[in-house]
Amino acid sequence: MDKILEKGELRILMAEEDWWPFFYVDERGELAGIDVEMGMEIARALGVQPVFIRKGVFNDLARHLEEDAADVIISYYSYTPSRSAHLFITQPYLMDSDGILVSHTLMEFMRNQKVDLNQEEITKYLNQRRLLRIGTLADTSYEAWAVETFPRARLSKAKPEEVPNLLTDKEVDVFYCAHYWLRFFLALHPEILLNYQYVQMDRKDLISMAVAQENLSLYFWLDSYIASSSSRNRDLEELIERYDAGEQEEPSPTIVDKALSDPWRSILLAVLVSGAAIVVYVSQRRIRRKSNSKKPPHWLLNMWTVLFSLLLGTYAGLAFPEVTELLSPFGDIFFNYLLLAGIPILFCVVILNFTRLMSNIGGLRFFLKFMGILLIFVSIGAFLGLAIGLVIQPGSGLPLESQQRLAETLQRQSAESSLAIDTSPGAMLWMIPSTMIPNSILKAFVENRTLSILFFGILIAFILLYQEEKRKGKVISVLTVVNDLFFTLFKLSYYVLPFGLFCLMMSQASAFTDNSGLFMAFIKLLVCQGIMLAAWFFIAVGVSLWKVPMPLPRYLSAIKKPMMIIFSLLSTLATLPAIMEVCEREEAFQDENVKGTLPLLLIMVIPTIASIFSLTIVFLVQLLRIEIGWVGYLFIGINSVIAGIAASGIPAPADLYSVSIV
Known part of the structure; x- marks a missing residue:
């Protein structure tokens, strides 16, 4: 103690490595931190100058102090029994x-x-x-x-x-x-x-200070100083609030960043809206010229209107987050309305169509064959999505900054840090029947569990088959009326379809605001989906031409209108007869052409749902850097098959599957 006062300096030993915010070199090149301030206060109280000596690692500080390299250790120094055996450790100051x-x-x-x-x-x-x-x-x-x-x-x-x-x-x-x-x-x-x-x-x-055992007087002085009213009960939270991680250098804006900020965002939106209006107008004129009927389809149901509403909604959600909060609730209302009308339609149509099918001779054989083909192609679809996701890896390679923003978003939005999924063989084995058979059918309707509703509808249809004709006829009449009522309600959604899709996509795209890396990963996901759609289209066309021999140009011309119906209106397994009726009413379609559209629907649309589901889950697994083994991927594949079969019964615009999944 006397030597310190004679020299007029207190030698304070700190570890060489920065330990922010306790001791570190700031942006001005000066030593700063909680322990540095503490050392300065002690030196001031002694009336001497502080001299900071940074040497070695934490576990070497005791040796340096014993070699008289310094007078005291103030270096976020934790108390341990082994350290106290060689040094005098003060009471904790933090x-x-x-x-x-x-x-x-x-x-x-x-x-x-x-x-x-x-x-x-x-x-x-x-x-x-x-x-x-x-x-x-x-x-x-x-x-x-x-x-x-x-x-x-x-x-x-x-x-x-x-x-x-x-x-x-x-x-x-x-x-x-x-x-x-x-x-x-x-x-x-x-x-x-x-x-x-x-x-x-x-x-x-x-967190304490330490001195050599030869310096007993300094030890007592420091212990008393820490116990004094001026230093007692130092709140670590309050001390730390004075320090932050430092302002990080802003990266230079990318082309994507510029496109999503003023003034370019308004210019690009105007260009997109103008381009959409021109394309839809030209398309409507072509349809009007070629249409045999006096009244062409409404422009709101034009395929280009639907596509541009998806594109504009995505861009608006990215570039205009201030508008998203205002309009996104309408997207939720629109989707809820589709489910409100669609779920009863699913229930009624499954019973009606299944009853009519099974009443015919050979109906059961046809149904089993149909479901077998469906299961095969949906399974192929699920594992095709897995394969494309694992090969192209759309969710991998996310930039560090994008990972940080994604993690911050998940912290804000999720109460749970991750989802618990039971991938044990027993749980997976019983997953399908437990999903199909609910403990309450009312709960299944409330939660929109389509697989349970499909299963329940088929059970009701089987029961109806063994009822008296008079009683069965009454039930079928009631279900037909209910189906027609809800189908009328459902058709009302067609005229707000573009705006509903616009609001849905705006809400989804807002998740990518200020995260261009995540947005580019999503674009890669969409490219993968495009590859799958193209693959399934060619498979479907090949199978259709094999079942219905006709020239390729003629077939492509024949499926143009049914494709628009499938895309815009009824992408559904349960309403296949309704699609056939619509097609049959058109003069341009003969029976063979109608039959040719069914493989297109069965092979292209429904398995694509399973492909999109499995691909999207793999994308999220890669995005969140979750490690899963082959059991995990098998679990995803099985869930995707279930999703493909269950979603096939929902009357909804085809692209809503992708939107709702994402």
Whole structure:
């Protein structure tokens, strides 16, 4: 103590590596931080000048102090029994706690096994695992605490600058460190939350000062200083609020960024609207000239109107987020209206068509053959989507900045950090019957569980087959009236279809605002969907020409109108007879042409739903960097088959499947 006063300086030892916000070099090249301020206060109280000495790593500070390289350690120095055996450790001037980052894979296992997700139960579960990889900061006290907390784990040590890569590459299952260090680390690297979940531990981390055992007078003085009213009860939260992660350099705007900001966003929107109006006008004129009927289809039902409404909605959601909040509720109302009218239609049409089919001779044989073909093609569709997603990988390679923004968005929007999915063989085996057979059919209608409604409708149809003709006729008459009423309601949606799709796409696209990397990943997803649609179209045309021999140009001309009907109105398995009736009423279609459209619907539209579903789930798995094995992909494939069969009964515009899934 006397030497310090004689020299007029207090030598303060700190680790060489920055430990923000406790001690670090700021943007001006000056030493700053909570511990630096503490050292300056102590030097001022002693009436001397502070001299900061940065040397070695945390675990080497005790040796440097014993070699008289400094007078005191003020360096976010945690109390440990081994350190107190060689140094005098003061009472803590700050109190921190420890925390761990646990991989989402382990968190899923815990949820599936019904483990209470509190700190004690999580620690207990992790210690029961045979192979646990745990990481921590090298040359710090957390090496000892990590081994003490998880004695059976394999320990990996990393320098601070190596931690982001360690966690991004998922080289450890758990990462152990100080609560506030992890807090600021996640503020700088929020993309880590795509792979890990933070859990705060109960153990308290006592942040103290240390002096050599020969300097007893300085130890007593520091201990008294910390206990004094001026330094007691320092709130770490209040101290930390004075520091932030520093302003990060704004990246230069890309072409996409410019297209989504003023003044270009208004110019591009005007160009798109003008182009859409011209294309729809020209298309309507061509239809009017070629139409044999006096009244051509309304321009609101024109295929180009629908396509441009999807495009304009996507662009408006990206470029005009201030309008999204105003219009997106209409998109929800529109989609709810489709379900309101569509679900009763599904129920009625399934019963009516199935009853009529089974009443005919050979109806059961036809139905089983039909469902067998459907199941084969839907299964092919599901695994085709998986294959395209795994080969092209539309959700991989997301830029770091986009990952960070995605993680921040998920934090804001999700109460749960991830979804728990039971991929055990038993759960997967019983998933299909448990999905088909609900405990309440009313609940199935409320939750729009189409597979359950389809199954229930088929059961009702079977029961009707064995009823008296008079009673069966009454039930069929009632169902026909109900179906006609709801179908009339459903047709009213056609005239707000473009605006409804516009609002739906605007709401979906708003998720990509200020995240051009995520937007480009979504574009890759749409390209993959386009590849699948083209593949299924060629498959469908090939099968149709095989079943209905006719020249290719003639066939393509024949399916033009049914394709528009399929796209704009009734993309549905349950309403196949309705589509046939519409086609048969057109003079341009003979029976063979009508039959040729059925393979097109069955082979192209319905399996495409399964393909889109599986591709989209793979896209999300890649986007969120979730690791799943072959069982996980099998689970996705089975779910996609179910989605394809269930969604095939909903009367809705074809593209709404893709919109609602995304």
